Amino acid sequence: MPQTDFFAPGAVVSVLTAQPLDRPLDYRAPEGGCMTGAFVEVPLGPRKVIGVVWGPGQGGFAPARLREVIRVLDVAPMRTEMQEFLQRAADYTLTPLPAMLRLATRAPGLADPPAMRRVLRPGPTPPDRWTDARRRVMAVLGDYGGLAFTPTELAEAAGVSAGVIKGLVKQGAIVEEAAPRDAPFARLEPDLPGKTLSADQAAAATHLCAGLRQGGYATTLLRGVTGSGKTEVYLEAVAECLRQGRQALVLLPEIALTAEFITRVEQRFGARPAEWHSGVTMTERRRIWKMAGQGGVQLVVGARSALFLPFRDLGLVIVDEEHDNSYKQEDGVLYNARDMAVLRASICGARVVLASATPSLESWANAEAGKYEKLVLSDRYGAAVMPRIGVIDMRGEKLPANRWVSADLRAAVTERLARGEQAMLFINRRGYAPVTLCRACGHQIGCDHCDARMVEHRFLKRLVCHQCGESKPIPTACPSCEAEGRLAPVGPGVERLSEEAAALFPEARIATLSSDMHGTARALKAEIESIAAGGADIVIGTQLVAKGHNFPLLTLVGVIDADLGLQGSDLRAAEHTFQLMRQVAGRAGRVEAQGVALLQSYQPEHPVIRAIVAGDEEGFWRAEAAERRAAGVPPYGRMAGIILSGPDMEQVFDLGNRLARDDVALRRVGARVYGPAPAPIARIRGRHRVRLLVKADRAAPLQAALAEWTGALRLPAQVRLAVDIDPQSFY
Numbered sequence: 001m002p003q004t005d006f007f008a009p010g011a012v013v014s015v016l017t018a019q020p021l022d023r024p025l026d027y028r029a030p031e032g033g034c035m036t037g038a039f040v041e042v043p044l045g046p047r048k049v050i051g052v053v054w055g056p057g058q059g060g061f062a063p064a065r066l067r068e069v070i071r072v073l074d075v076a077p078m079r080t081e082m083q084e085f086l087q088r089a090a091d092y093t094l095t096p097l098p099a100m101l102r103l104a105t106r107a108p109g110l111a112d113p114p115a116m117r118r119v120l121r122p123g124p125t126p127p128d129r130w131t132d133a134r135r136r137v138m139a140v141l142g143d144y145g146g147l148a149f150t151p152t153e154l155a156e157a158a159g160v161s162a163g164v165i166k167g168l169v170k171q172g173a174i175v176e177e178a179a180p181r182d183a184p185f186a187r188l189e190p191d192l193p194g195k196t197l198s199a200d201q202a203a204a205a206t207h208l209c210a211g212l213r214q215g216g217y218a219t220t221l222l223r224g225v226t227g228s229g230k231t232e233v234y235l236e237a238v239a240e241c242l243r244q245g246r247q248a249l250v251l252l253p254e255i256a257l258t259a260e261f262i263t264r265v266e267q268r269f270g271a272r273p274a275e276w277h278s279g280v281t282m283t284e285r286r287r288i289w290k291m292a293g294q295g296g297v298q299l300v301v302g303a304r305s306a307l308f309l310p311f312r313d314l315g316l317v318i319v320d321e322e323h324d325n326s327y328k329q330e331d332g333v334l335y336n337a338r339d340m341a342v343l344r345a346s347i348c349g350a351r352v353v354l355a356s357a358t359p360s361l362e363s364w365a366n367a368e369a370g371k372y373e374k375l376v377l378s379d380r381y382g383a384a385v386m387p388r389i390g391v392i393d394m395r396g397e398k399l400p401a402n403r404w405v406s407a408d409l410r411a412a413v414t415e416r417l418a419r420g421e422q423a424m425l426f427i428n429r430r431g432y433a434p435v436t437l438c439r440a441c442g443h444q445i446g447c448d449h450c451d452a453r454m455v456e457h458r459f460l461k462r463l464v465c466h467q468c469g470e471s472k473p474i475p476t477a478c479p480s481c482e483a484e485g486r487l488a489p490v491g492p493g494v495e496r497l498s499e500e501a502a503a504l505f506p507e508a509r510i511a512t513l514s515s516d517m518h519g520t521a522r523a524l525k526a527e528i529e530s531i532a533a534g535g536a537d538i539v540i541g542t543q544l545v546a547k548g549h550n551f552p553l554l555t556l557v558g559v560i561d562a563d564l565g566l567q568g569s570d571l572r573a574a575e576h577t578f579q580l581m582r583q584v585a586g587r588a589g590r591v592e593a594q595g596v597a598l599l600q601s602y603q604p605e606h607p608v609i610r611a612i613v614a615g616d617e618e619g620f621w622r623a624e625a626a627e628r629r630a631a632g633v634p635p636y637g638r639m640a641g642i643i644l645s646g647p648d649m650e651q652v653f654d655l656g657n658r659l660a661r662d663d664v665a666l667r668r669v670g671a672r673v674y675g676p677a678p679a680p681i682a683r684i685r686g687r688h689r690v691r692l693l694v695k696a697d698r699a700a701p702l703q704a705a706l707a708e709w710t711g712a713l714r715l716p717a718q719v720r721l722a723v724d725i726d727p728q729s730f731y
């Protein structure tokens with residue numbers, strides 16, 4: 001490292017911490033000096049906090065009052081490219097830098113010295129007596145096989161008290177061992193034989209590998225129908241990246257998908273990669289974080305936040321199902337992991353592969369414009385063929401009250417059952433019924449804290465608010481008119497559909513998959529595996545089932561309400577419906593038998609429904625792109641959402657009006673502001689929400705203008721202002 005990056009003892013350095021301060025603070029370098037990027041512990045008021053040496057001191061503090069860095073932590077220093085990434089991501093998303101650093105240090109105990117630790121493993125003698133708690137403990141130990149737990153972690157993971165663990169240790173059912181903290185991950189072997197690729201696949205893989213060998217940044221859109229072998233192709237790119245000794249990151253949109261993928265990695269490379277998501281233990285998180293920085297991990301598979309790991313030499317990022325909404329973080333720091341992956345790669349000279357059967361319009365447009373390379377796999381691998389897609393016109397359908405499965409769909413399911421094949425019924429709504437209505441007074445039960453109706457979850461025996469998560473028991477009397485026994489569920493949710501299916505097909509084994517019905521990611525994974533192995537005849541599910549799972553026996557997909565996503569005024573309504581329907585349909589017929597997807601619709605002539613049925617993807621993208629271009633909206637124009645929220649409705653409206661009026665900074669760059677209007681959900685958790693929308697030309701320097709514009713507004717303490725660059729949803 002060049003000499004200038006080293007600060008001699010006593011030199012003034014600026015240290016960025018994750019504390020909500022508006023800038024890095026100056027300190028004196030400690031005894032022994034420190035490097036730019038070093039992780040350090042510094043005094044802040046009465047506390048000690050972790051920070052990063054960001055650069056030379058900024059000045060402005062009385063030199064005599066400067067405090068000294070306490071110590072340099074024993075972890076790999078933050079690389080300059082990571083500093084640049086965090087800075088540019090902060091600038092792009094208008095997020096304070098400390099909040100970005102928090103994303104980049106999401107691992108506990110970074111300040112702890114490396115040491116041995118006590119871990120628990122299953123012991124030689126079974127417990128003398130089985131209780132529920134003990135069963136859970138032993139199951140957790142067994143399930144995580146290779147992973148080691150400290151007593152506290154094990155108690156937390158199994159949901160038992162420390163006493164239960166102590167008891168088991170005493171008996172010898174669990175033994176304690178010393179294990180090094182934060183060991184490197186098992187080596188992946190890129191040169192084990194992979195599958196023999198089809199000509200299309202081989203061409204795509206060769207192209208990606210050549211790009212990796214050439215080095216430098218590039219993004220490739222890898223488009224291919226579900227089952228065309230996109231995963232096989234990008235695993236070859238991963239292999240090439242590993243051969244070069246660089247690190248690879250695979251982002252998946254859904255935790256439930258990681259298990260299947262990790263098995264595939266293990267088969268291909270002979271060992272398991274690191275797995276990073278919210279379900280991973282704290283110890284494992286710290287291990288991955290440290291190993292990423294030291295090069296002790298070659299491949300990380302994870303959720304969007306894995307993008308902020310301190311990789312020593314990141315060579316490749318795969319964003320699988322790149323169109324997926326879950327890449328957009330809608331809480332806290334608002335960022336789109338797909339876009340941030342491209343940013344990070346462009347800074348550190350890595351390659352990005354965006355894989356999807358139904359790319360986002362943004363990525364499609366970037367490929368069209370030549371900013372991204374494009375690779376297409378047009379056929380399913382092997383004998384598998386694309387499903388036939390048909391529409392069931394619901395306008396002529398005479399269904400009895402509270403029934404949603406049409407006669408045609410019912411007949412199609414019956415036929416599959418008779419042949420011993422699987423059928424799937426899809427509805428994109430969790431819970432039993434979206435509305436609970438009083439038949440006496442017409443009252444609909446709403447959330448006390450939000451402008452949202454409570455959704456009945458019969459499985460949980462509660463009404464749940466899908467906005468804030470608040471729940472309450474289902475009342476017997478109407479909360480408004482107090483009439484007894486007149487409350488009725490209206491409309492279908494996945495649980496209610498399940499009930500209907502049980503009535504229609506009494507012989508069938510039915511599995512219902514909804515993200516809220518399986519306590520843990522592990523339970524869900526087990527359920528998915530059992531279905532794939534033929535453990536159910538009918539699968540009923542929400543959006544969760546649309547994402548990439550392999551169900552080899554599935555030959556029919558019935559969509560209960562294909563129009564659902566087309567309602568509302570969302571900019572991306574058409575795009576999302578098109579993607580979701582194509583994805584769901586893609587679940588059918590992955591192996592030899594041709595699959596069929598039947599969409600129930602009240603608007604079969606709707607252009608989106610017609611495009612889905614015709615399978616005319618290019619046609620759809622072109623038409624959608626033309627409309628967006630004409631309207632000057634993303635990706636052909638720029639947008640930002642501003643949400644003001646606070647306990648007092650008038651106050652947030654006043655502030656919104658003031659923002660809308662004082663728009664000089666925006667007008668200077670040709671941007672226009674719309675609103676304020678009540679946000680589509682005007683109240684969440686008791687906070688009133690007002691929304692403004694800013695539109696600008698593609699080339700406009702929007703962030704700077706937004707910062708100046710919102711920065712001029714003085715916010716009262718209880719009011720929050722959030723800026724959402726490139727908003728995905730409008731809630």
Ligand code: ADP
Nearest residue numbers: 195196197198225226227228229230231232381
């Ligand atoms: P995608 O990611 O496009 O949905 P996958 O890579 O998951 O497609 O492939 C679908 C299925 O076909 C998987 O079970 C995969 O193992 C299999 N497959 C794809 N390509 C090949 C190949 N060249 N040889 C053997 N099996 C393949």
Ligand code: ZN
Nearest residue numbers: 447450465468
């Ligand atoms: Zn609520």
